[in-house]
Amino acid sequence: MKFATLHDGSRDGRPVLVSRDLRRAVDARDIAPTLLALLESWDRHAPALQQRYAALNAGDVEAAFDFDPALAMAPLPRAPQWCDGSAFLHHGRLMERAFDTPPIPEFDTVPVMYQGASDDFLGAREVVRLPDEAQGIDFEGEFGVIVDHVPMGIAPERALAHVRLLVQINDWSLRALGPREMKAGFGFLQAKPSTSFAPVAITPDELGSAWHEGRIHMKLHVGWNGERFGQAHGGAMNFHFGQLIAHAARTRRLSAGTVIGSGTVSNAASEAGSSCIAERRVLEILAHGAPRTEFMRFGDRVRMEARFDEAGPDAAVPAPFGAIDQQVLAAAPAER
Amino acid sequence: MKFATLHDGSRDGRPVLVSRDLRRAVDARDIAPTLLALLESWDRHAPALQQRYAALNAGDVEAAFDFDPALAMAPLPRAPQWCDGSAFLHHGRLMERAFDTPPIPEFDTVPVMYQGASDDFLGAREVVRLPDEAQGIDFEGEFGVIVDHVPMGIAPERALAHVRLLVQINDWSLRALGPREMKAGFGFLQAKPSTSFAPVAITPDELGSAWHEGRIHMKLHVGWNGERFGQAHGGAMNFHFGQLIAHAARTRRLSAGTVIGSGTVSNAASEAGSSCIAERRVLEILAHGAPRTEFMRFGDRVRMEARFDEAGPDAAVPAPFGAIDQQVLAAAPAER
Numbered sequence: 001m002k003f004a005t006l007h008d009g010s011r012d013g014r015p016v017l018v019s020r021d022l023r024r025a026v027d028a029r030d031i032a033p034t035l036l037a038l039l040e041s042w043d044r045h046a047p048a049l050q051q052r053y054a055a056l057n058a059g060d061v062e063a064a065f066d067f068d069p070a071l072a073m074a075p076l077p078r079a080p081q082w083c084d085g086s087a088f089l090h091h092g093r094l095m096e097r098a099f100d101t102p103p104i105p106e107f108d109t110v111p112v113m114y115q116g117a118s119d120d121f122l123g124a125r126e127v128v129r130l131p132d133e134a135q136g137i138d139f140e141g142e143f144g145v146i147v148d149h150v151p152m153g154i155a156p157e158r159a160l161a162h163v164r165l166l167v168q169i170n171d172w173s174l175r176a177l178g179p180r181e182m183k184a185g186f187g188f189l190q191a192k193p194s195t196s197f198a199p200v201a202i203t204p205d206e207l208g209s210a211w212h213e214g215r216i217h218m219k220l221h222v223g224w225n226g227e228r229f230g231q232a233h234g235g236a237m238n239f240h241f242g243q244l245i246a247h248a249a250r251t252r253r254l255s256a257g258t259v260i261g262s263g264t265v266s267n268a269a270s271e272a273g274s275s276c277i278a279e280r281r282v283l284e285i286l287a288h289g290a291p292r293t294e295f296m297r298f299g300d301r302v303r304m305e306a307r308f309d310e311a312g313p314d315a316a317v318p319a320p321f322g323a324i325d326q327q328v329l330a331a332a333p334a335e336r
Numbered sequence: 337m338k339f340a341t342l343h344d345g346s347r348d349g350r351p352v353l354v355s356r357d358l359r360r361a362v363d364a365r366d367i368a369p370t371l372l373a374l375l376e377s378w379d380r381h382a383p384a385l386q387q388r389y390a391a392l393n394a395g396d397v398e399a400a401f402d403f404d405p406a407l408a409m410a411p412l413p414r415a416p417q418w419c420d421g422s423a424f425l426h427h428g429r430l431m432e433r434a435f436d437t438p439p440i441p442e443f444d445t446v447p448v449m450y451q452g453a454s455d456d457f458l459g460a461r462e463v464v465r466l467p468d469e470a471q472g473i474d475f476e477g478e479f480g481v482i483v484d485h486v487p488m489g490i491a492p493e494r495a496l497a498h499v500r501l502l503v504q505i506n507d508w509s510l511r512a513l514g515p516r517e518m519k520a521g522f523g524f525l526q527a528k529p530s531t532s533f534a535p536v537a538i539t540p541d542e543l544g545s546a547w548h549e550g551r552i553h554m555k556l557h558v559g560w561n562g563e564r565f566g567q568a569h570g571g572a573m574n575f576h577f578g579q580l581i582a583h584a585a586r587t588r589r590l591s592a593g594t595v596i597g598s599g600t601v602s603n604a605a606s607e608a609g610s611s612c613i614a615e616r617r618v619l620e621i622l623a624h625g626a627p628r629t630e631f632m633r634f635g636d637r638v639r640m641e642a643r644f645d646e647a648g649p650d651a652a653v654p655a656p657f658g659a660i661d662q663q664v665l666a667a668a669p670a671e672r
Contacts, residue, residue, distance in 0.1 A: 011376070040347070078416055078591065080455030083525065104520045114522040115451045119416035119591035131489050131587060153467050153670030174587055184440045186450040187523015189419065193588045251467060251510055252529045255414065255455035334489030 001053045001203045002320075003028070003165065005035050005073045007123075012036065013073045017049065018200050019056050022318050025067040026056050035075055035201070040256045042148050042164055069322050072199035074121035075167060076146065076257055082118035082195065083248045084142070084171060084261035085111045087239040088232075091266030091275075094282040099179040111239045111247045114187045116171075118259065122196040124324045128172060129331040130193055130298075136175030137296040137328055139224075141275035141304045143216045143234050144169045144261040145241045146201060150254035159245035160214050166207065168198035168220070168306050168321040169261055175278050175295060198304070198321035206320055210308055214240030220265045222275050223303040224296075229280075230273030232265040234306070275304075301327045337389045337539045338656075339364070339501065341371050341409045343459075348372065349409045353385065354536050355392050358654050361403035362392050371411055371537070376592045378484050378500055405658050408535035410457035411503060412482065412593055418454035418531065419584045420478070420507060420597035421447045423575040424568075427602030427611075430618040435515040447575045447583045450523045452507075454595065458532040460660045464508060465667040466529060466634075472511030473632040473664055475560075477611035477640045479552045479570050480505045480597040481577045482537060486590035495581035496550050502543065504534035504556070504642050504657040505597055511614050511631060534640070534657035542656055546644055550576030554656075556601045558611050559639040560632075565616075566609030568601040570642070611640075637663045 002020065005013035012034040016025040031048050032038035038045050055061045086092045089108065096103060104112055122128065130137055146165040154162075177191040204211040210218050217235040221228070239247075244260050265275045274280040281291035296302070305323040338356065341349035348370040352361040367384050368374035374381050391397045422428045425444065432439060440448055458464065466473055482501040490498075513527040540547040546554050553571035557564070575583075580596050601611045610616040617627035632638070640660040 080414055081453055086522070101521055102519075105516055107520075110516075112520045112522045113525050115453060115525050117417055117451060117588065119594065120589060129488070135587070151670050152465070152667055155670070177587070180441055180446075182521030183438075184443075184448045185437055185518030185521060185523070186422070186448045187521070187525075189449050189451050189523075189584065190586045248525065250526045251471070251513070252453065253456060258455065331488055334487050334491070 001049055002206060003035055003075060003201045004067070004199050005075050005077060006071050007073055011077065013077050017053050017056055018067050020206070022067055022200060022322055024056060024064045026052060026061045026064045028052070036079070036257045039146065039148055039164055069199040070125045072125070073123040074197040075165070075201035076259065077121055079118040079121065079257050079259050080255040081258040082116040082261070083113050083258065084116050084263060085113045085239065085244040085247070086263035087111060087237045087244060088263055088266040089238045090236070090268045091264045091279055094279050098278050098282045099182060101179060101182050111244055113244065113247055116192055116195060120194045122194050124197060124199040124322060124326070126196065126326065128196065128326050128328045130328060131331050133297055135177055138173045138175050138277045139222070139296070139302045140171040140173055140264045141220045141222045141230065142169040142171050142261050142264055143167070143220070143306070144259050147245060147254060147258050147260065148256040150245060150249045150258070152249055152251065152253045154246055154249050156242040156246040159249070160242035162245065163204060163241060165201040166204055166211065166216060167201045167259065168304065168324065170196040170302065170304055170324050170326065171261060172196065173276070196324055196326060198324050200320070200322045202320055214242045216306070218306045218308055220275055221305045221307055222273070225300055228273070230275045232267040232272040232275050234262070234265055236267050237262055296328050298328055298330045301325065337385055338542060339371055339411055339537045340403070340535050341411050341413060342407050343409055347413065349413050353389050353392055354403050356542070358403055358536060358658055360392060360400045362388060362397045362400045364388070372415070372593045375482065375484055375500055405535040406461045408461070409459040410533040411501070411537035412595065413457055415454040415457065415593050415595050416591040417594040418452040418597070419449050419594065420452050420599060421449045421575065421580040421583070422599035423447060423573045423580060424599055424602040425574045426572070426604045427600045427615055430615050434614050434618045435518060437515060437518050447580055449580065449583055452524070452528055452531060456530045458530050460533060460535040460658060460662070462532065462662065464532065464662050464664045466664060467667050469633055471513055474509045474511050474613045475558070475632070475638045476507040476509055476600045477556045477558045477566065478505040478507050478597050478600055479503070479556070479642070480595050483581060483590060483594050483596065484592045486581060486585045486594070488585055488587065488589045490582055490585050492576070492578040492582040495585070496578035498581065499540060499577060501537040502540055502547065502552060503537045503595065504640065504660065506532040506638065506640055506660050506662065507597060508532065509612070532660055532662060534660050536656070536658045538656055550578045552642070554642045554644055556611055557641045557643055558609070561636055564609070566611045568603040568608040568611050570598070570601055572603050573598055632664050634664055634666045637661065
């Protein structure tokens with residue numbers, strides 16, 4: 001099944017089912033008032049949703065309407081929790097060089113993960129308002145999962161059974177603020193403005209064999225101002241999502257609707273490019289002694305779209321999550 | 337005004353107004369379905385709430401009932417966001433020694449703050465279930481504020497006008513897990529199980545002159561298994577709550593219902609004791625070369641109660657937030 005949440009003026013939006021080809025949608029609010037409510041009682045609602053989804057794909061729903069991703073909020077405009085791992089170790093090792101921070105203990109065996117803000121997620125086409133270009137505005141292409149209620153202390157293999165939805169994420173970062181926050185040891189806060197999501201959250205079965213061993217085996221195509229920037233493959237995750245969920249749940253239970261992120265998708269192969277600017281800059285330093293790529297400027301756009309392996313970025317097969325396509329602009333100055 | 341949220345079987349509970357003396361309560365659900373909904377439209381709801389609160393204190397509400405703190409959830413059982421500062425620098429400097437971590441850059445001029453989980457706050461009398469005594473179970477007595485919608489980039493002085501409610505917090509910590517997470521630089525996650533709250537959240541005017549300059553000028557009385565442990569004064573905060581709110585809002589707006597914590601209340605005077613075990617252990621190391629106090633054991637209880645300066649811990653003046661009084665027990669082993 002595929003889900004989106006449409007703007008309706010409310011804080012949590014209106015849940016809809018979206019057809020497999022992302023062309024049509026139908027209201028789901030009569031089944032549950034929000035996507036979060038749906039996740040909280042998933043087993044109870046699943047049969048009715050399955051039935052409606054099948055009818056939608058068959059063109060048999062009279063109340064169906066055209067799906068417009070520009071009207072989509074984040075699938076969960078506010079989630080109970082957002083925990084983001086750094087499960088692509090190739091990226092993590094490069095970022096240690098970028099930030100000039102000491103090596104992270106047990107980096108290969110224990111996932112690192114930060115607690116992010118989840119009160120204000122942005123939709124795939126929403127303008128991103130940020131205060132200052134000098135803060136090193138960067139995108140970060142990621143995959144994520146949304147779980148139902150997870151008990152404390154769950155094992156990684158069992159944790160995968162709690163994955164209800166898969167999502168595609170742009171975890172915005174302000175790179176100039178990151179190193180200081182890492183050195184303080186309290187984690188990222190100012191360095192992480194509101195995170196953005198592709199318009200459609202999908203059940204794992206929608207990916208067929210591209211979802212296996214707790215990983216999304218798809219390329220994440222990233223474009224910056226219309227130019228190809230990266231196409232790293234999600235299958236290279238060094239920790240799978242079950243390990244990340246178990247890490248988050250080691251000392252506390254997780255509420256239904258908790259989002260767990262993969263960290264920036266990253267491959268060692270140079271033809272994969274990068275899913276964030278900071279990583280490319282480190283590679284430039286290693287190759288040329290200095291970075292050549294600047295961070296984003298106001299007015300810039302970034303596009304992110306996960307595609308099945310057999311399809312290139314321009315093929316006719318639709319990207320199953322839809323596309324993130326966002327512009328960064330200056331925030332209005334606050335009253336001071 | 338004073339507010340609590342009572343267990344009613346739902347995830348967000350039932351909002352009530354509590355009388356100034358904490359003896360009586362009256363339903364507020366007809367005004368707003370949850371305390372969060374109330375915070376989201378504070379100005380609209382305030383007049384009706386004020387009127388009902390005045391009648392409750394006058395004994396003029398027929399539907400009033402006895403307030404039982406044992407039935408209270410956290411005032412916000414799940415909040416949009418939880419950002420906890422470390423605004424008592426005396427505590428922070430001691431913790432650097434406890435954790436053997438490098439000095440935090442700009443510690444005196446820029447607040448440190450971690451993003452915590454806010455999906456599963458515990459009530460003042462709820463049993464705290466934790467997986468392992470060996471993880472160094474510790475309480476941390478704190479104060480906090482709950483804000484309405486805060487724009488990005490707000491100045492500290494203006495930020496104080498967004499404080500709607502004051503709260504008293506026990507920010508549980510697992511000390512054996514903290515140093516590794518600090519060294520990884522991604523902040524606390526496994527080291528911070530669910531945070532607990534005193535039963536009653538109060539508007540700042542309830543404290544009279546004990547709320548001024550963005551600080552709560554009250555002693556936080558902490559008892560461990562019935563023995564006095566600390567009575568540190570909240571007025572010693574090196575950063576005020578306006579500074580902490582502005583820090584959290586530097587690069588993003590804050591949703592109504594965001595909780596901002598002071599960090600562990602801590603005074604340099606030795607008669608103040610401590611508000612967490614880790615701090616006492618560092619003081620023991622400095623005095624005797626080794627810690628003498630162990631962390632909590634399953635079955636232990638901790639009690640925390642903020643009292644006005646003129647009242648000792650046994651005086652008849654009620655503590656305006658009520659008391660946190662919790663027992664720690666072993667969590668049931670998870671299915672693995």
